[in-house]
Amino acid sequence: MKKSKLINKILIAATILTLTSGLVACSNGAKNSKGDGKTELVMGLDDTFVPMGFKDNNGELVGFDIDLAKAVEKKLGKKIKFQSIDWSMKESELNNGNIDLIWNGYSVTAERKTKVDFSDVYLNNRQVIITLADSKINSKKDLAGAKVGAQNQSSSVDAINADKETLSKFNDGKVITYETNNDALMDLESKRIDAVVADEILARYYIKGRGESKYKVLKEDFGNESYAVGIKKGNTQLLNDFNKALKEVIKDGTAGEISKKWFGQDIVVK
Structure with missing residues (x-):
């Protein structure tokens, strides 16, 4: 009887361990499905690229993409921090986790599609x-x-x-x-x-x-x-959330007003 009880206890313990592991895995999966949980995203840019993102005479970052990012962050519910980078290293910066977004007149090309996921196009x-x-x-x-x-x-x-x-x-x-x-x-x-x-x-x-x-x-x-925003490959949730926020900014006319400010007309892709 004692041996039987011992075996039963072992089986019960093993079952609990299996269930616990499953719950942890589900918990991690849920977290991953919602992205990395960041409340702040780092946007990498070339701070000499007028009129998309550049430093004005006072050393302040200004430009079409800067204004658009500020509008998108309100819809996205995440703070966007601007980080000047060596533009020749942009994909490496993204894949190494130093930035979350490549956003500064970033052109969609076949080669770049192999390195990053692109958001919806917003300018041609x-x-x-x-x-x-x-x-x-x-x-x-x-x-x-x-x-x-x-x-x-x-x-x-x-x-x-x-x-x-x-x-x-x-x-x-x-x-x-x-x-x-x-x-x-x-x-x-x-x-x-x-x-x-x-x-x-x-x-x-x-x-x-x-x-x-x-x-x-x-x-x-x-x-x-076309111009779009680069996001690390595989971060599907951030890509989807970003595209949703971008669409809202375009739909409500905010992006069009920003375009008129910088280009004199609304040239945003609808």
């Missing part, structure tokens, strides 16, 4: 070619032998590299890369390079501020693209 864009007004470059074929600049690790570089025929005709058969778009455009002004390839949204804003008579934007370009 294209990769334009900028030269000085008196330049003899008027088309892509005129870039033969030209020194062409672009921001390092940007979608501009990806777009250029995708057009292998045009790239092969550049000076030395390569694009000259810079840490920031501003650096590239300054070299263009100084005539150290002949053209710059950059996001049209940035280019138009930059040209408007520096004097439209100094530059020209060619009719030909290196392709259309």
